[in-house]
Amino acid sequence: xxxxxxxxxxxxxAEDKEKEMNYSLLLRAELPACRGTRLRIAGHSxxxxxxxxxxxxxxxxxxxxxxxxxDEIELTPxxxxxxxxxxxxxAGYNVNSFALTDQPPFVCAEVILDGKVLxxxxxxxxxxxxxxxxxxxxxxxxSFQRPFTxxxxxxxxxxxxxxxxxxxxxPVALASAGEKKxxxxxxxxxxxxxxxxKCVCFAGRMVPAPEPRRVFRDRSLNGIxxxxxxxxxxxxxxxxxxxxxxxxxxxxxxxxxxxxxxxxSNEPFSLPTDxxxxxxxxxxxxxxxxxxxxxxxxxxVFAVFNEHLRGDGTLDPGADSTACVVRWQLRGGRRYELxxxxxxxxxxxxxxxxxxxxxxDQVAQLCEHFPAAGLAEKCAMPDEELQKIYDAAVETFRQxxxxxxxxxxxxxxxxxxxxxxxxxxxxxxxxxxxxxxxxFLENFIMEDSFACLPEGMLPMCYxxxxxxxxxxxxxxMWYLLELAEYRERSGDGELIARxxxxxxxxAAFLGRFENESGLLESLxxxxxxEWSEANEFxxxxxxxxxxxxxxxxxxxxxxxxxxxxxxxxxxxxxTIREIAFDGAFFLDNAERVGGELRVTGNHTETAQYxxxxxxxxxxxxxxxxxxxxxxxxxxxxxxxxxxxxxxVSNAFIGNYLxxxxxxxxxxxxxxxxxxxxxxxxxxxxxxxxxxxxTDCASCCHGFASCVAYWLKKMI
Numbered sequence: 257x258x259x260x261x262x263x264x265x266x267x268x269x270a271e272d273k274e275k276e277m278n279y280s281l282l283l284r285a286e287l288p289a290c291r292g293t294r295l296r297i298a299g300h301s302x303x304x305x306x307x308x309x310x311x312x313x314x315x316x317x318x319x320x321x322x323x324x325x326x327d328e329i330e331l332t333p334x335x336x337x338x339x340x341x342x343x344x345x346x347a348g349y350n351v352n353s354f355a356l357t358d359q360p361p362f363v364c365a366e367v368i369l370d371g372k373v374l375x376x377x378x379x380x381x382x383x384x385x386x387x388x389x390x391x392x393x394x395x396x397x398x399s400f401q402r403p404f405t406x407x408x409x410x411x412x413x414x415x416x417x418x419x420x421x422x423x424x425x426x427p428v429a430l431a432s433a434g435e436k437k438x439x440x441x442x443x444x445x446x447x448x449x450x451x452x453x454k455c456v457c458f459a460g461r462m463v464p465a466p467e468p469r470r471v472f473r474d475r476s477l478n479g480i481x482x483x484x485x486x487x488x489x490x491x492x493x494x495x496x497x498x499x500x501x502x503x504x505x506x507x508x509x510x511x512x513x514x515x516x517x518x519x520x521s522n523e524p525f526s527l528p529t530d531x532x533x534x535x536x537x538x539x540x541x542x543x544x545x546x547x548x549x550x551x552x553x554x555x556x557v558f559a560v561f562n563e564h565l566r567g568d569g570t571l572d573p574g575a576d577s578t579a580c581v582v583r584w585q586l587r588g589g590r591r592y593e594l595x596x597x598x599x600x601x602x603x604x605x606x607x608x609x610x611x612x613x614x615x616x617d618q619v620a621q622l623c624e625h626f627p628a629a630g631l632a633e634k635c636a637m638p639d640e641e642l643q644k645i646y647d648a649a650v651e652t653f654r655q656x657x658x659x660x661x662x663x664x665x666x667x668x669x670x671x672x673x674x675x676x677x678x679x680x681x682x683x684x685x686x687x688x689x690x691x692x693x694x695x696f697l698e699n700f701i702m703e704d705s706f707a708c709l710p711e712g713m714l715p716m717c718y719x720x721x722x723x724x725x726x727x728x729x730x731x732x733m734w735y736l737l738e739l740a741e742y743r744e745r746s747g748d749g750e751l752i753a754r755x756x757x758x759x760x761x762x763a764a765f766l767g768r769f770e771n772e773s774g775l776l777e778s779l780x781x782x783x784x785x786e787w788s789e790a791n792e793f794x795x796x797x798x799x800x801x802x803x804x805x806x807x808x809x810x811x812x813x814x815x816x817x818x819x820x821x822x823x824x825x826x827x828x829x830x831t832i833r834e835i836a837f838d839g840a841f842f843l844d845n846a847e848r849v850g851g852e853l854r855v856t857g858n859h860t861e862t863a864q865y866x867x868x869x870x871x872x873x874x875x876x877x878x879x880x881x882x883x884x885x886x887x888x889x890x891x892x893x894x895x896x897x898x899x900x901x902x903x904v905s906n907a908f909i910g911n912y913l914x915x916x917x918x919x920x921x922x923x924x925x926x927x928x929x930x931x932x933x934x935x936x937x938x939x940x941x942x943x944x945x946x947x948x949x950t951d952c953a954s955c956c957h958g959f960a961s962c963v964a965y966w967l968k969k970m971i
Contacts, residue, residue, distance in 0.1 A: 396497070
């Protein structure tokens with residue numbers, strides 16, 4: 257990682273607000289209209305940059321605890337020469353999450369021209385600072401994994417602070433936020449592309465319910481505590497899900513004109529009081545909600561969004577344990593151009609006007625994606641079906657690789673291990689580089705240790721804070737497996753060397769759980785194999801976990817020239833073969849009974865894939881099992897009729913291990929057939945690839961983009 261030095265700027269935040277949750281700060285400066293005007297900026301938690309009210313960029317790129325990545329942005333294309341106004345809108349969340357570290361907020365920014373500093377925070381030429389009070393502070397979290405929802409109260413002059421240099425509300429004092437360690441961003445900045453809604457698919461009116469619908473008591477609403485920071489429910493100024501759940505019925509009294517309309521030019525659409533319209537974006541996409549609203553009288557506009565519709569054609573604002581709502585309280589009599597602060601993922605968006613009639617116009621999304629310029633030339637598939645799947649994989653990658661590899665850009669936006677193992681293959685296949693992967697892996701080794709985790713353990717996802725102490729020992733092993741593949745892709749020995757101490761510390765931690773046979777036994781916290789019945793058999797000795805452990809030890813031995821660890825890995829494989837194979841299948845677990853370790857009769861489809869993926873089994877050493885898996889398992893098996901005692905795999909990670917095994921063994925015809933079977937329905941429904949084999953959860957999951965890697969290798 258390369259150090260970044262500001263010329264004059266120092267980190268600042270609003271005085272006495274460094275510990276407040278969900279505080280919003282706005283910095284402003286009037287710019288000269290000169291070519292070469294640049295903004296150099298770093299911050300924490302999130303910020304948006306505007307010139308004359310026009311969106312420029314979002315940041316920051318994430319880093320590990322104690323480090324902050326800095327950006328340098330050319331402002332010239334946005335300057336008009338007519339008193340141009342630069343605004344930086346910053347959020348100080350001050351909560352733990354899976355998406356951001358819980359560190360005090362700050363912003364450090366300077367504007368330079370021809371080597372001269374025009375404005376710099378904490379200097380003699382400072383930015384002006386204002387409290388952005390239009391954003392309601394005491395609101396519920398978006399999810400257990402992400403910080404706060406967005407709710408706004410706008411007056412008729414809501415946008416002057418972004419556009420008018422002479423409009424000056426009461427300023428706030430800016431104070432030093434202390435010294436910070438700055439490093440360069442290293443990854444490419446995102447593309448921001450406007451996508452208009454394709455059509456209105458439903459419309460109607462909201463009807464107050466005789467009894468409000470029961471709100472799902474998600475832990476992000478009722479589990480606020482020292483281990484999950486936020487505002488207690490009793491202190492909330494706004495609870496968007498509770499507000500909308502008071503309307504449990506709808507009348508589709510003017511929907512027929514629009515339902516299933518094939519073309520729609522985003523023309524103005526009139527909503528009556530308590531009316532709504534549901535727009536279809538055409539595919540699952542991620543970015544900032546953008547729309548124009550002109551209310552006749554005072555009204556509250558809600559944007560409810562999700563990746564799919566419910567069976568009755570409506571959207572659930574509390575779906576998938578999230579609060580998928582942005583709320584704007586507006587005064588009547590003017591036009592509002594609305595833009596969300598956070599990016600969200602959806603195919604469908606429902607615009608509701610409660611309390612007054614309004615005209616909705618320009619329903620769109622400002623997409624935030626991995627830049628198209630960073631992608632290699634588009635790969636042409638041999639037929640339309642494979643092209644749809646490939647394009648869906650690329651779309652999925654672009655939404656999940658904006659600064660780190662994310663599991664999903666929606667519910668979590670988290671940098672999960674194991675997911676990243678598969679997404680990293682996609683990055684190299686699509687770009688020929690591993691820039692995002694390097695930043696992702698580097699973040700985990702910036703700090704010496706992690707609060708709330710045992711010594712030697714890595715977080716299951718990062719940058720993040722897990723105050724409840726939960727970790728996944730299996731996922732930490734995937735870091736090393738990815739690191740080994742990263743070396744082959746990049747040749748970057750320096751990062752491998754920097755990671756060495758952490759890898760041996762992890763091996764030492766896991767070694768504490770080895771039993772008399774060298775098998776990991778009674779691992780603590782969240783032992784995770786995959787999202788299927790396979791995860792019901794994780795104790796006392798889980799064989800898929802031990803298969804992974806053997807591959808982990810072998811990979812350390814290869815990376816660092818440790819023959820002893822490679823020998824230990826092979827001994828472990830032999831032990832697993834002797835104990836876990838019952839003559840037909842590999843078993844999932846053994847239990848300690850009266851001091852004796854006894855194998856169970858549990859055998860899942862996923863356990864077989866772990867065996868072949870990790871080298872415990874090969875087609876040569878277990879030809880009958882391999883042939884059985886190849887011909888009788890996979891997407892065509894009916895588990896109620898065929899091998900009903902072998903629970904099926906889910907997408908993550910069993911089916912992906914299966915596909916990789918087929919690829920590694922040259923079963924290309926079968927692999928292509930199964931790719932069609934697994935992924936064509938996803939590509940056709942959302943234009944992205946999913947977390948599960950059904951759309952019950954995230955419909956845009958980073959690991960799923962690995963399909964593009966296999967297709968590019970084969971076609």
